[in-house]
Amino acid sequence: MERSLLIIDDDADLSFVISDMLEGYGYQVTCAESAEEAFSLLENKSFALILLDINLPDSTGFEICRELRRVSTVPIIFASARTSENDRISGFDIGGDDYLPKPYSMKELLSRVNALMRRTYGYADKETVVSFGSVRVNITSRTVTKNGEAVSLSLKEFDLLSCLCSHMGTALSKERLLSEVWGAFSAVEPSTLAVHIRWLREKLEDDPAQPRYIKTVYKVGYILEAEE
């Protein structure tokens, strides 16, 4: 579903060129050459966006759109050689999201597909989650849970944990951690880092004195170890 597109157009050559281009930009593209084929695809799979030609051998794009809108809010871009204003307006009024007159350039199609994807799915920031042991760290929402219960971390604690998480399994030097969390030219003492590590261990480790995840690398810094 994620980034899957459906192109409904009886011009198979054109569809091929388009799908080739869009796949190059990370979309998975499926093509249908008739309304019948389109409906049978739509029965088995849902798509993130549909590119819809208006002239089809066995129906019209308008008709397909009307059918679809009874049950779905999937984003629809009409594409057609019919460029009259009446056609464009019909397209929008029966539930289309955009109307692209043929012939169109690949670049413009891509821009419009991207824009509509962004509007429909996009501004919702996608979540990045890292976990170790019973701890789950949601980098996006800046929340942490242990055994399913929320753990409240301060700003610096979270930034520090976040830095460790994004390099899990790699030892990070104290200098590196200080510069990533406190800023490149900050003048905080290394002991400050030690204290914040301590607090993270208290909140996340079962036994803070015998850490299983946030381990010390003597003379270097710290490492967040993955499962043993």
Next chain:
Amino acid sequence: MERSLLIIDDDADLSFVISDMLEGYGYQVTCAESAEEAFSLLENKSFALILLDINLPDSTGFEICRELRRVSTVPIIFASARTSENDRISGFDIGGDDYLPKPYSMKELLSRVNALMRRTYGYADKETVVSFGSVRVNITSRTVTKNGEAVSLSLKEFDLLSCLCSHMGTALSKERLLSEVWGAFSAVEPSTLAVHIRWLREKLEDDPAQPRYIKTVYKVGYILEAEE
């Protein structure tokens, strides 16, 4: 906010005709003739959709869009006599949702505005209800109940709660909340936000001083926490 549009265009005669037409279809329209005027409007109010001319006396529509997108996801339709493909593509790529070449017909403008409003705010006859604890928030009808009893919220209180609800479990920065509730470039003080949070807590929390749901994220903003 609901159905309020902002038209940014230095052709005041055209804006007048457009706003007249759109108001006939239930929109509230505000017009700005320059970037400066637009920014000062955006400091005090948030809009549901923005219609943006590219050529302006003191800036360009592209520049305004770029500024807006730093803090806001408000739908934007570009309108311009510049009809080259490069202009259209730039419009989409910096965050625009649609691009309408001048001259355009009133009917087509209306169709495109309607389509984008529909895509952004709904297919929304279906009710959206969010609940936490004994509180139920009906986003669609803008009503709130606690223990089954109606709670009366002011405009800003509800907008703020609504914003928190739609990102439940995610910490929202003060900047984000200010821009969503008070408008993209709003100049209200953070203390204003604090006071509205206080009022929400008084109305929704059992103990406003020890909130269970509307929690503070120190140095960041606020989060609406799901059940513990």
Next chain:
DNA sequence: GCCGCTCTTAAAGACTCCTTAATAACTTTT
């Protein structure tokens, strides 16, 4: 015009978090 409601701001106090320093515990080297 007056009243009430909402919004905004300022100001004081409460509180959180950060930093540091001092001491204890540990690791490595000799």
Next chain:
DNA sequence: AAAAGTTATTAAGGAGTCTTTAAGAGCGGC
């Protein structure tokens, strides 16, 4: 095993942030 160096732990002070209250501005209704 002791010395030297490194890290852990604790607690306290202070900077900065949030809470809370109250008062004034603005708007609409009666």
